[in-house]
Amino acid sequence: MWSAPTAAPSYGGGYRRPSTTGGGYTSGSAGDAAISRAAAAQALQQYRAAQQPRRPSVAAMASPDAAWGAGSYVARRPTGYGAPTGYGAPSGYAAPAGFAGGYGTAAFWAMLGALSASDRAAYFRQSQVDPAYQQWRQQAIHDPNAAARLAALGDRAAAAPSDATTAAASGGSGLVWVVLFVAVAAFALLWLARRRAARAPAVGAPPGLSGSGATRFRVGQAIPLDPSPFLLAAGVTKVQPPPAGGMISVEAVGLLEDADVRLHRLYLPGRTAFFQLHLGADGAPDECRYFSRLDEVRPASQAEWGEWLDPGQGMIGWPAFQTKDGKTYDRAWAPGQSRIPPRQQTETVQALGAVTQRKLQVMLYAGPTGAPPPAPQGEYVMVAAVEDGGQAWVEIHAGIDVNPASLTLPPVPL
Numbered sequence: 001m002w003s004a005p006t007a008a009p010s011y012g013g014g015y016r017r018p019s020t021t022g023g024g025y026t027s028g029s030a031g032d033a034a035i036s037r038a039a040a041a042q043a044l045q046q047y048r049a050a051q052q053p054r055r056p057s058v059a060a061m062a063s064p065d066a067a068w069g070a071g072s073y074v075a076r077r078p079t080g081y082g083a084p085t086g087y088g089a090p091s092g093y094a095a096p097a098g099f100a101g102g103y104g105t106a107a108f109w110a111m112l113g114a115l116s117a118s119d120r121a122a123y124f125r126q127s128q129v130d131p132a133y134q135q136w137r138q139q140a141i142h143d144p145n146a147a148a149r150l151a152a153l154g155d156r157a158a159a160a161p162s163d164a165t166t167a168a169a170s171g172g173s174g175l176v177w178v179v180l181f182v183a184v185a186a187f188a189l190l191w192l193a194r195r196r197a198a199r200a201p202a203v204g205a206p207p208g209l210s211g212s213g214a215t216r217f218r219v220g221q222a223i224p225l226d227p228s229p230f231l232l233a234a235g236v237t238k239v240q241p242p243p244a245g246g247m248i249s250v251e252a253v254g255l256l257e258d259a260d261v262r263l264h265r266l267y268l269p270g271r272t273a274f275f276q277l278h279l280g281a282d283g284a285p286d287e288c289r290y291f292s293r294l295d296e297v298r299p300a301s302q303a304e305w306g307e308w309l310d311p312g313q314g315m316i317g318w319p320a321f322q323t324k325d326g327k328t329y330d331r332a333w334a335p336g337q338s339r340i341p342p343r344q345q346t347e348t349v350q351a352l353g354a355v356t357q358r359k360l361q362v363m364l365y366a367g368p369t370g371a372p373p374p375a376p377q378g379e380y381v382m383v384a385a386v387e388d389g390g391q392a393w394v395e396i397h398a399g400i401d402v403n404p405a406s407l408t409l410p411p412v413p414l
Helices: 030-051 106-114 117-129 131-140 144-152 164-199 228-233 302-309
Strands: 222-224 247-249 252-258 261-267 273-279 285-297 320-322 328-331 343-351 354-368 378-388 391-401
Touching (some): 030 285, 131 144, 228 391, 285 378
Antiparallel strands (some): 222 247, 261 273, 273 285, 320 328
C-alpha cells in the first residue's frame, strides 16, 4: 500500500543548507579581502538608504490627517471652500488681512519648503481648482516678494505676465527654442555615439583580459607547474589534480569583474579546472588558487532554483555550505551569521578565435583540511549560478591555494 512521504523533498540536487550558522573562514588573501570589502560597502549603502527619512507621498499628503515636516504643520483643508483637493492652508494659524484661507502665513511657506520638488509641483497643479488658493495667488503676484518666493518654489505661473497676447507669444517662441535645443542635443549625442563606436575594440574584449605589463596571459600558452601542492592535497581535499607531466596548456583566458575587483582565470583543456589569480598593484600575482569541477546541478523548476537563490533561504550566500559527504564549509567572502546575496560577477572568456561573456552569482566557502604542513591548510568550495547564452546551471568547484611563484608566467608581452 502506497503512503505519502514523511519528509519534504530536496530540490538542491542532493545539497542542503547546513544547520550551523557558520563562523566564517579567514584566508588572509588579497582577493578575498577585496571582495569582502566590496560586499561590506554595498551593505553600508543599503543601511544608509534604509535610514533615510521618507517624504510623504502626494497620496499621503491628501489624507485629512497628513502631517508636514516633523508634525508641526497639518494639511487639513478648511471647511467652506470649493471642490476638495486634499490640500489647503495649515490649520491652527490665522490668515493675515487680505489673504484667504491662511495662505501666505509662515506656516504655509514652511509647509511648501518641507516638500520635495515633485511634491510641490503636484501641489501647485492640484491647487489650480481651489478657489481660495487662486484668490490668494492673484493677490500674491502683485507682491514682488511673494511672487518671487512662489516662482523659486516652482510655481512659475505666479511670475507669468497677465497679458494673454504676451503669454502666447512667449509660449510660441519658447516652443521654438525647445525644438532647436532637442535637435542640437540629438545631433551631439549621435556624433558622440559614432565616435565611441569607431574607437571600440572589434572583439569586445575588456582591458586587462590578457593580464598586465608584469604578467601576461594568452590562449595556448604552456606553463610549467610544480606538482607538490596537489600531491600533498591528495586524500585531504576534494581537488582533482591537473594532468601529470609538469606542464599545463591554457585553453581559455577569463576575466572576472566584481565591482572594482578583478580576478583572472586560466582554463585547462576541457575547462573543468582552472587557476584563478589576483594581481597586486604592481601587476604581479599576489594570490593563486587552483579549482577543479566538483559537481554540476541543473535546476529544472522555479522551486529548484529557489533552493539556490531564494533571497531568504538560498544556499548560495548562506553562512555555510555543506557538500554531499556532509562536510561543512564556512563562508569566506564577508563571513557572518546571516545569508547575504551572492556576488554578482561578469566573466569575459577568450578562447581560440572567440570572446564570450557570461553572468555568475557566486559565493566562496572554505574550511580547514586538518592536514599537517606543508600540506594545504585550507580547502575552498566555490558555488556559482551561471548564465551563459540561453543556458543556466549551478557549478561547484573545490580548490586549494597555490604559490604564485610555482607558475612560471611570462613577464613580457607575448
